[in-house]
Amino acid sequence: KAANEALFDPNDAVLLLLDHQTGLFQTVNDISVSELRANTVALAKIAEQAGIPIIYTASEPNGPNGPIMEELPAAMPSAQYVARKGEVSSWDNADFVKAVKATGRKTLVMAGVWTSVCVAFPALQAHAEGYKVFTVMDASGDVSKMASDAALARMTAAGIIPVTTNTMLSETHRTWNRPDAAKWGSLYSELVPEYRAVTESYTRAQEAAK
Amino acid sequence: KAANEALFDPNDAVLLLLDHQTGLFQTVNDISVSELRANTVALAKIAEQAGIPIIYTASEPNGPNGPIMEELPAAMPSAQYVARKGEVSSWDNADFVKAVKATGRKTLVMAGVWTSVCVAFPALQAHAEGYKVFTVMDASGDVSKMASDAALARMTAAGIIPVTTNTMLSETHRTWNRPDAAKWGSLYSELVPEYRAVTESYTRAQEAAK
Amino acid sequence: KAANEALFDPNDAVLLLLDHQTGLFQTVNDISVSELRANTVALAKIAEQAGIPIIYTASEPNGPNGPIMEELPAAMPSAQYVARKGEVSSWDNADFVKAVKATGRKTLVMAGVWTSVCVAFPALQAHAEGYKVFTVMDASGDVSKMASDAALARMTAAGIIPVTTNTMLSETHRTWNRPDAAKWGSLYSELVPEYRAVTESYTRAQEAAK
Amino acid sequence: KAANEALFDPNDAVLLLLDHQTGLFQTVNDISVSELRANTVALAKIAEQAGIPIIYTASEPNGPNGPIMEELPAAMPSAQYVARKGEVSSWDNADFVKAVKATGRKTLVMAGVWTSVCVAFPALQAHAEGYKVFTVMDASGDVSKMASDAALARMTAAGIIPVTTNTMLSETHRTWNRPDAAKWGSLYSELVPEYRAVTESYTRAQEAAK
Amino acid sequence: KAANEALFDPNDAVLLLLDHQTGLFQTVNDISVSELRANTVALAKIAEQAGIPIIYTASEPNGPNGPIMEELPAAMPSAQYVARKGEVSSWDNADFVKAVKATGRKTLVMAGVWTSVCVAFPALQAHAEGYKVFTVMDASGDVSKMASDAALARMTAAGIIPVTTNTMLSETHRTWNRPDAAKWGSLYSELVPEYRAVTESYTRAQEAAK
């Protein structure tokens, strides 16, 4: 029904992680590098937990852009890597688009570095071809706040849906009334530092009450 | 007439207060906890004063998310509490939607923690089902400024109307030329700290003039 | 032609200054009071210089909201004052709307305190009735940055055009190739503090060259 | 011993609250008015709870500076009010100094509006006459951050000790191992909004554990 | 295809640099003057490298607005200068519009000082006449953040596409798999200070490995 279509549908989704590379990280100024890395890993784990296919790629990883952040592949054993042939936009790479199409899914969740380039370009292109696109602003990074503000305005005006990692977690999770609820709870603690502290306090308070 | 429909209609409205819980408050970083609590209480009092029905709910209040803030229920004696069964979005809970529909009203005012989740999800869902939705940004909170900025962009693009508590107060109040004007005046003083000081200065200046 | 209609037309415009009162100024937190006053005076002078009718009003000026800022009336000798009968939105006051209609003009420029209330309400109402509306963000003020950000998003989504005082000056001025160019130049110096210094430096450099 | 003298001694202290007036509050820009008022009330309660004498005063309370904030006197029933005769610095008023000397105590805790004037002047004067002086930065306010930064530097260089309200609470409280511990606990909850939420969560977690 | 049309097409584009003058620079407060100058030069070099025609102009360059920044003409030997006759908006100058039309291109990239005036006016006008318009926010400057935020909202609502310099570089560059890749690489190093350092570190690391 209408209410359902207004939100994210994990069963129709693919997660695209674009150019999370250590050289590019050094140029990011709209979010801290530690938050960016933690959010990206969390996003990968959310997808793994929900059975959402993951495709990731890198831009010239043997050059100054650097390798994919080292902890990412381990966090997403099911992910598929697609090498590019120099294209800045992954959507300009035929192998990448082919991999997306092979999933048969029409909702794309994108994050990457830089927001206004490696995320915005394929987001705008895929949206123009009929995909529903979510961009995860805090699992992405850009050279300035002015750059990601402009990218947010540009993408929103084009019909792309801006979210953040914690929103994707909740929008995928949807209910605590499910068998794997504990696994979802631990993702909140991993993603939101204050939530971790809240949980530790809660556990101790209950122990002390007994 | 057109001019009237451009603004909020208290007689068609329901106030929905979503997950104002002390554990979630600890994760809020886009507004101070003291402002968030004060704004939420003020919002409840505005609704009480205007005869707007209030429905509130909590997400797993016996878990780390914590109880509803203690001063809220006392501020809204007419409010109805709806328990959820684990759903992150209150709109996914049949009892909640049923309670809203029972009011027969079609304008929803929503506030809660987190903005991008507990507010945005039901706001997007209800809007998709034909409701007119206002979201009160400063009686809500989120894990980062980036998160509530993204939520603001997402909701505005979908047709949801963003406001703040003081705006709701004025948009409900509408005129000083009414019998209960003094009660409305005291709500401004309670909500806006500087307005309280302005009023104290005014009163003293008039006493001194006599 | 299309290009012309894309910009502001001074010959179709009325300037509405709403509730620039000293008590309300004390509650403004999104712009400094000195900038707010200077911008409002400049806006009045722009309208006077361009022959744009000015209508102004106040909300309960004998109460805590306080009197209209003292330097404003002197800056706009042609302005018409309309008293209200307690209405928060000036558009809810029949005399005010009548005064606007009497000008026969269909473009409204609005500024006031608070942005999300005294500006946004009549802006949304007048726009709904077919007026083209510009709101001057920095000749207005609100209780928080979050409040004026929400008001900006709400008004822009509704089709209202956000500007700032300096933009209105240029959009009215349009060309240096006019007999009263010097008067326009002095308005820039009055409005933009750095421009004043640039002009002083320029004059001295030319004197020194001779 | 040396360790003891390095900290605040409540038994030698007097609390001086200087010009917490509603007109002056409107000029404060380095802290929010709501925090300033809440911190000042908390400071008064700390002193009442610890039996520290309180002296307060106002600068021209019938003029634009406005009356003492209304909730303050009720929070400190034991406090003594000293009227001034126009002096900007309370230390220039003989009655005020006499009241301080009458306590026989040599440690002064000062807070007020403005930090760089109503606090700094008597702080520097009393320190020059041999008193040990603590200034409570967040129960004071000034016209700009630059002003209170300069005041902090000036006072610290002169040997005055800068603190904040929460520090004074802890430095007076000193141990949870005392009969009135619960009263001290409630002061923390009143003063620190997040601490209040922590306590609510704790209580609920313990209830849920039973 | 749709994906291609969603992005910038360098072969249909003209770069318009509007009033990058040293007097106006002194009034810019939403970006640092050094970044503004560097971004503008980079934008010129991007266009030169891609064979995009460049047209530039100045507003009263013999008056206080000052001359075009000195390093700009040297960076764009192919650029055409169009003098204006006092018009604030370059689109109000017939020679300027004629020069744009002579290129036969329909995509305009605009940057200038002030964003809300010298950029927004011709952007809105040209867009109304059917051009696709990109505005480069960080090669432009305005008198306040509030002014450029309002301009961004106004232009985006009108259908104009906001970008930043680095985005234009990537959107023009599009692939590393091209004969002139090295020239594009050096533009990134020139534009993004951290990228320059990344490249220096990369080169040294490779030398050290040998």
Add this chain to the structure above:
Amino acid sequence: KAANEALFDPNDAVLLLLDHQTGLFQTVNDISVSELRANTVALAKIAEQAGIPIIYTASEPNGPNGPIMEELPAAMPSAQYVARKGEVSSWDNADFVKAVKATGRKTLVMAGVWTSVCVAFPALQAHAEGYKVFTVMDASGDVSKMASDAALARMTAAGIIPVTTNTMLSETHRTWNRPDAAKWGSLYSELVPEYRAVTESYTRAQEAAK
């Protein structure tokens, strides 16, 4: 007595205004140009009102540094101008030092542009020669916040006393119980924008009470 010596003594003071020039103003980034100019004029009026001698000077006023801000001389009819011969520090100019010594006073109040240069150099030099020196941070300006923070730390460590304009006003004024109290009151309204509004509200409230 000790208490008196702890504060500023207007009868022993000279005000030195150093290089308040329109070209240098363009390089100031730690305070807005409008505040800097307003504070400087207020400082001059304070000295005039209190009979404090004023000496002012400029650095190469026929070159890019530009002329003294135009409104300053009119605000201080009693002031003495001393031309320099190229020295960056006014204390390196024999005529300047001679003019200071001719006053027979030993307390110097200094303000100027840049804080870390035109203020700090003569402040450090004069202090080394035995003068008591106050520097007025917000009637001075510097190229960055980092620069004025470093200057504040350097000067404070050397024994120089940092203040702001409003502090100098109060420290000179000292009591409302003096024949010229009204003149001092108007200086507060001129200097502190919110105080002006407070006063307007106060006056109107008293009128309304009658």
Add this chain to the structure above:
Amino acid sequence: KAANEALFDPNDAVLLLLDHQTGLFQTVNDISVSELRANTVALAKIAEQAGIPIIYTASEPNGPNGPIMEELPAAMPSAQYVARKGEVSSWDNADFVKAVKATGRKTLVMAGVWTSVCVAFPALQAHAEGYKVFTVMDASGDVSKMASDAALARMTAAGIIPVTTNTMLSETHRTWNRPDAAKWGSLYSELVPEYRAVTESYTRAQEAAK
């Protein structure tokens, strides 16, 4: 010699970790909780690596203050825990002081929550008794920036030395010319997120060069 005594001496040092508890973390507003936790763990590892004794304690860990952060004990197997009896300042607890004295060392490194209380109190007390004290500002947290700024000023004026975690790492490490250099290198990568990325880029660049 003098140069050596000017820096930290790891062989004379004890690390004191004070009240790093999950309830108190919720009240910290001058640093993010994730940075605070990461810095505290790094500090513990630095001490372990250098053989510096570690003593840690908690304030009422069964109450709302909550338990010690869970990852800390595992990071410092050699650390000694001292329980307190309600004292706010650990230096008021005889067992704690005894444990410090038992190490025979005279240089104390302190970090904790809150900076102005749990760190400042024992720091001031121990310094008064002759210890050399370093306080690690970013492995500590406080309720506001104003609170930690005041604490920094108070402690520095008293002779206590302020540092940050990275400084302690370098000041302990001192040279890369030591057998355990690799272990120190990995601590930098763990502590400074950008340094980790730099190292990953470096390694890949060297691999690519071969």
Add this chain to the structure above:
Amino acid sequence: KAANEALFDPNDAVLLLLDHQTGLFQTVNDISVSELRANTVALAKIAEQAGIPIIYTASEPNGPNGPIMEELPAAMPSAQYVARKGEVSSWDNADFVKAVKATGRKTLVMAGVWTSVCVAFPALQAHAEGYKVFTVMDASGDVSKMASDAALARMTAAGIIPVTTNTMLSETHRTWNRPDAAKWGSLYSELVPEYRAVTESYTRAQEAAK
């Protein structure tokens, strides 16, 4: 005389540039990388222009710390490079101290990355051995604002003098009445972006006047 000794003496000075390396630059968060590089080059040119000896060094330049920024050596042809043997503090390297002593000068100007480590350590050590030390805060960088704030407090308390690059330029320059004045003027334009624009405007204004 005393006034002279209060300021910097270029004839007694040595400039020490410490670890301006491209890997370390990536970890700097308290100043932008472009400003840091520009200020460092300017500092080198100031020393060259004034005949101040320059000594520079790097920490493990073949490792992740990366090479010295490439443009620096060319800006200081007279500079002497001293290689270290792994010491974090250059003052721990005998060759470095020997090179300093060989100059026979006793005033050291230091800048480097990180402020709290590579600058603060040798600054504190050299000061302890009797040198007069200036540290240039904005030609240095650190991992956080909190880190450089702590370093500023620590160094100032120890007697080290904090400055910024522009201050060093003026403190070396001292007078426009010298044969090489034009060379100094061009250094201001190079260092302060707004000053460059002021100069361009000035030159054009004079040309236009002729």
